[in-house]
Amino acid sequence: xxxxxxxxxxGAATDVSLQALALAAGLGGETHALVIGxxxxxxxxxxxxxxxxxxxxxxxxxxxxxxxxxxLGGLAEQIxxxxxxxxxxxxxxxxxxxxxxxxxxxxxxxxxxxxPGDPLLVTRVRWGGSLLEEARLHTxxxxxxxxxxxxxxxxxxxxxxxxxxxPEIADADLVVRVRDRVAPPAGGVSLADAKVVVTGGRGVGxxxxxxxxxxxxxxxGGAVGCSRAVTMSGWRPHTDQVGQTGxxxxxEIYIACGVSGATQHIAGAKGAKKILAVNTDSEAPIMxxxxxxxxxxxxxxxxxxxxxxxxxxx
Amino acid sequence: xxxxxCVKRVPMTGGRIVLxxxxxxxxxxxxxxxxxxxxxxxxxxxxxxxxHHGGDxxxxxxxxxxxxxxxxxxxxxxIARGIHLVTDGEExxxxxxxxxxxxxxxxxxxxxxxxDLIFFGNESADSGGFQIGLRVAHALDRPxxxxxxxxAVDGDLVRCEQEEGGGxxxxxxxxxxxxxxxxxxxxxxxxxxxxxxxxxxxPLEALTPVRPASRLERARLVVPEGxxxxxxxxxxxxxxxxxxxxxxxxxxVAS
Numbered sequence: 001x002x003x004x005x006x007x008x009x010x011g012a013a014t015d016v017s018l019q020a021l022a023l024a025a026g027l028g029g030e031t032h033a034l035v036i037g038x039x040x041x042x043x044x045x046x047x048x049x050x051x052x053x054x055x056x057x058x059x060x061x062x063x064x065x066x067x068x069x070x071x072l073g074g075l076a077e078q079i080x081x082x083x084x085x086x087x088x089x090x091x092x093x094x095x096x097x098x099x100x101x102x103x104x105x106x107x108x109x110x111x112x113x114x115x116p117g118d119p120l121l122v123t124r125v126r127w128g129g130s131l132l133e134e135a136r137l138h139t140x141x142x143x144x145x146x147x148x149x150x151x152x153x154x155x156x157x158x159x160x161x162x163x164x165x166x167p168e169i170a171d172a173d174l175v176v177r178v179r180d181r182v183a184p185p186a187g188g189v190s191l192a193d194a195k196v197v198v199t200g201g202r203g204v205g206x207x208x209x210x211x212x213x214x215x216x217x218x219x220x221g222g223a224v225g226c227s228r229a230v231t232m233s234g235w236r237p238h239t240d241q242v243g244q245t246g247x248x249x250x251x252e253i254y255i256a257c258g259v260s261g262a263t264q265h266i267a268g269a270k271g272a273k274k275i276l277a278v279n280t281d282s283e284a285p286i287m288x289x290x291x292x293x294x295x296x297x298x299x300x301x302x303x304x305x306x307x308x309x310x311x312x313x314x
Numbered sequence: 315x316x317x318x319x320c321v322k323r324v325p326m327t328g329g330r331i332v333l334x335x336x337x338x339x340x341x342x343x344x345x346x347x348x349x350x351x352x353x354x355x356x357x358x359x360x361x362x363x364x365x366h367h368g369g370d371x372x373x374x375x376x377x378x379x380x381x382x383x384x385x386x387x388x389x390x391x392x393i394a395r396g397i398h399l400v401t402d403g404e405e406x407x408x409x410x411x412x413x414x415x416x417x418x419x420x421x422x423x424x425x426x427x428x429x430d431l432i433f434f435g436n437e438s439a440d441s442g443g444f445q446i447g448l449r450v451a452h453a454l455d456r457p458x459x460x461x462x463x464x465x466a467v468d469g470d471l472v473r474c475e476q477e478e479g480g481g482x483x484x485x486x487x488x489x490x491x492x493x494x495x496x497x498x499x500x501x502x503x504x505x506x507x508x509x510x511x512x513x514x515x516x517p518l519e520a521l522t523p524v525r526p527a528s529r530l531e532r533a534r535l536v537v538p539e540g541x542x543x544x545x546x547x548x549x550x551x552x553x554x555x556x557x558x559x560x561x562x563x564x565x566x567v568a569s
Contacts, residue, residue, distance in 0.1 A: 063483065065460075088444075090478055094460045097445035101452040106409055106529040109437070109444040119531070126442055126535070131331050131340070133441075134533040145444070176457045176485060184480035192480070196567050220567055228351075231501075238498035244439065245351045245497040253565050263327045264439075274565065276558065277545060285329025287545045292561060296551035304552035308559045309568060 002031045003076050004049065005068075005086035005095065011042030016087035018153035020146040021048060024085040025154065028116050033159070034075055036060055036068055041164065048157030054164040059174055063091055066173035069098030074167065076103070081141065083120075088145040100143045108137055110147040125150070128244030128267030149271070189223045191240070191247040196222030196255070197272070199242055200230060201265075203258020203279065203298060207235040212302040213257060219309050225249065227265050243268040257298040261286030278302065315369035315467070316426070317360045319433040320415060320447075321353040321388060323381040324440045337534040339405075340440075349384045351497040352435030358502040359465055359495065360433055361392035367467070370394055370426065374418065376411055378403040382518065389513035390505030396518040397422065405441065407528040412449035414523040419454065428490050431472060436461045436494040451492035458492040459485040463499050 002024045006017040013021075013035075024031050033049035035041075037060040044052040055071050072095060076084050084099065086092040088110045100107035108122045112132070115121040119136035125147045126133050137144075184190075191197060198217040200210055210224070217224045225242040226235070242249055243265045250271030257278040259265060266289060269275065277290035278298045287293055294301050325345040332341040349357065357373060364371045373388040375381045376399040385396035399414050406414070423429065434447030451458030464475030464482065467489070474485040474493060487493075505513070548557040562568040 090461045090476070093444050094448070097448040097460075098452070100445065101449045106407065107443070107445050108530055110442060121533070123536075124442075126440060127327065127331065128439075128442070129538070130327065132536040132538050134536060136531045136533055138529045138531060176459055176487060178483040179486050180484035182475065182482035182484060190480065220562065222567075234501055238501075241498070252567055253562070261329055263329065263331060276548075276561070282547075288543060289540060290545040291543060292558075293545035293547050294549055294551075294554040294558060295547060296549075296554065300552045301554060301558075304555035305558050308555040309562075312559060313569070 001029050001079060001081050002027050002083045002085060003072070003079065003081035004031060004033045005072055005084070005092055006033045006035050006043070006047055007087060007089060007092055008035055008039050008043035011039045013043050013047050014087065014089070015153055016089055016146070016148045018156070019148070019151040020085050020087045022154040023111065023114060023144070023146045023151050024083065026114050026116070027083050027085075029082070032079060032081070034072060036071060041162075044159060044162045046156050047159050048154050050160040052159040052162045054162060055167050056164055057166055057169055059169050062178040064174050064177040065091065065094045065098055066176055067169045068095035069102055070169065070173050071167045072096075073099045073102045076141070083142045083144065085144050085146060088147050093145050096143055096145050103141065103143070105139055105141050105143050106137060107143045107145070108135065109145045111144050112147050112150040114144065127263060129270060130244075130263040130267055189221065191223045191225055191242065191249050194223035194249065195252045196220040197225050197242070197249050197251045198222055198255045198257065199225035199227065199259060200257050200298070201227040201259030202229040204230065204235070209299065210236065212299060212306075216255070216302050216306050219306055222251070227259050227262075256286055256290070257302060259286055260284050261289060315363060315367040315430050316428065317363055317369070317431045317433065318372045318374060318419065318429045319353065319356045319360045319388065319393065320374045321357060321384055322350045322435070322438045322440070323347050323375060323377045323384045324350045324438065331537055333535055333537060337536070338532065339535070347380070347383065349387060350435050350439040352437065352439075352495055353433075354502045355497050355499040356433035356435060356495050357388045357391065357393065358500045362500070363431070363467060364392060364394075372397060372422070372429075374415065375399065376406060376414055377401055385518060386510075386513045387505060389516045390509040391503055392509070395516055398518060398520045400520050400522045401525065404525065405532065406525055407530045408443040408445045408449065409530075410526050410528065412446050412453065413526070415446070415450050416453040417523070418521060419450070430489045431467065432456075432490075432492045434492065434494045436496050447492055447494035454492070456490050456492050457487040458494070459487055460494040462493055462495045465493055465495065465499065
């Protein structure tokens with residue numbers, strides 16, 4: 001039997017949780033789901049699992065990863081789960097690693113496929129998706145997180161049954177607990193949601209050089225990004241960085257200017273539907289992953305594109 | 315204040331990953347190496363804490379003999395001493411790595427007192443296991459917060475900001491504690507030449523732990539089949555502008 005930790009927002013299971021349910025289905029056997037905290041009961045009615053367990057407790061209003069790990073591990077032992085699966089989001093990964101160490105089990109993070117058997121075979125993501133690892137998981141109770149947006153989500157469905165319970169939570173498991181929340185900065189288009197992203201790499205040459213990148217992004221209602229080389233030079237804040245250790249973007253078009261195309265950067269841009277590279281080097285690695293290219297100096301090309309946009313709008 | 319930073323030596327992969335013939339590792343013959351990015355920020359943060367509070371700062375790695383380079387890099391920007399768990403280059407799994415780190419932390423703490431704060435990267439750039447810090451924290455029975463872009467020590471507490479859903483979740487942990495951090499926490503400084511000279515003379519303890527059997531056993535690595543594209547060249551220089559705007563109109567983002 002498999003147990004899937006399902007996260008929920010506004011009373012509905014998250015997409016990445018439905019992806020985790022889909023991966024768990026590939027393990028065979030019955031799937032149970034666990035939802036924790038306020039809104040869990042509302043979310044439970046649309047979760048396609050044999051049984052949805054809803055953990056309710058006053059102390060669960062704020063995320064407390066040790067409490068989550070305790071509930072998850074306790075339920076897994078109680079129902080005899082042979083696999084525990086969760087989405088590879090920040091909170092769920094955190095709770096799963098804590099559950100793994102409590103249960104004395106290994107954790108395979110960011111898997112994209114599983115093949116049942118003894119040992120269980122998993123394919124997991126390395127280098128933010130630039131490399132895959134096929135591994136054998138030697139345990140009778142496999143803990144697996146699922147790489148976001150790598151697996152097709154399970155179709156919505158109704159649970160076989162819903163069982164609400166009140167877990168026991170030790171005070172020690174509430175030491176690490178969300179105390180406060182800092183809201184996201186207001187205004188502007190976020191990189192994660194932007195339909196157009198224009199980024200500058202080392203080829204921009206200076207912080208001031210970004211004015212041409214900003215101009216084009218503004219004309220297209222898009223967001224400005226940058227590569228890691230730019231951030232590490234102190235030209236732009238890290239919040240602008242696209243890459244494995246920065247933002248993950250998924251725009252309609254990604255315009256990469258003076259960006260060489262290192263794997264670290266591309267790991268953050270894989271979600272882009274189309275990529276246009278502007279680069280003086282027609283042999284740069286970015287050219288082998290871009291759909292379109294302009295070979296030339298971005299300081300000449302970008303102002304020309306902006307001017308052409310203005311001309312057609314006039 | 316006594317702090318520890320755990321770092322990992324990783325290759326700088328450049329534009330394309332090439333594997334060794336046995337598909338067990340990345341071919342690194344022509345690559346440089348660096349501290350995994352999240353941990354680089356951990357090192358910088360530990361140095362800043364030392365600049366404010368003084369005390370002892372230690373950098374630790376588990377890795378091949380060449381990983382001394384990353385320990386010296388850390389000492390070059392201000393870390394006082396290093397501990398090197400020397401391996402034969404074979405990768406250790408997360409359980410084994412955490413176990414070896416816990417053993418050496420216990421030994422160091424028995425000799426010179428508790429670490430008030432222990433830094434890890436949230437996940438390594440290469441293997442991306444997302445768990446070493448939490449495993450170590452659990453073994454030491456210390457609170458741990460993960461995925462942090464803000465770490466501020468205030469008396470006996472550390473205020474932690476974790477990126478979540480566009481905003482930030484705030485935790486307050488009593489010290490001693492373990493934190494796992496993300497790039498963006500700070501802008502790491504570059505080592506100076508005198509810093510590098512000093513680093514060469516700082517104490518470095520080397521140990522050779524034995525690698526236990528792995529329960530998460532790597533079978534092989536695979537470079538994912540990307541669509542190997544040949545970009546359609548829309549033009550050269552500013553003359554390409556009209557073709558680019560045609561494309562933007564076609565995609566529906568021009569207006």
